[in-house]
Amino acid sequence: MDLxxxxxxxxxxxxxxxxxxxxxxxxxxxxxxxxxxxVERGDVSASVTVLGRIAEALGVEPAELVKRSGRRS
Known part of the structure; x- marks a missing residue:
């Protein structure tokens, strides 16, 4: 699974x-x-600026949105 x-x-x-x-x-x-x-469908790649805006709006660290789960896909 890509980022x-x-x-x-x-x-x-x-x-x-x-x-x-x-x-x-x-x-x-x-x-x-x-x-x-x-972005949610994975049709486009979000810039780091957009990643930051989304993370701030959700009240999470940007890293949480790009963190891979422990499972392999």
């Missing part, structure tokens, strides 16, 4: 854990819901 897919999976899980919609997270982060959805 773009890792981030997509972690972002979706974290957003769901916080019971946020894509629209709510988009508003908090100042991004469009369409772009955020593309």
């Amino acid at each position: 773009k897919e890792v981030m997509a999976r972690n972002l979706r899980r974290t957003r769901h854990d916080q019971k946020l919609t894509q629209e709510e997270l988009a508003e908090r982060s100042g991004l469009s819901a369409r772009y955020l959805g593309a």
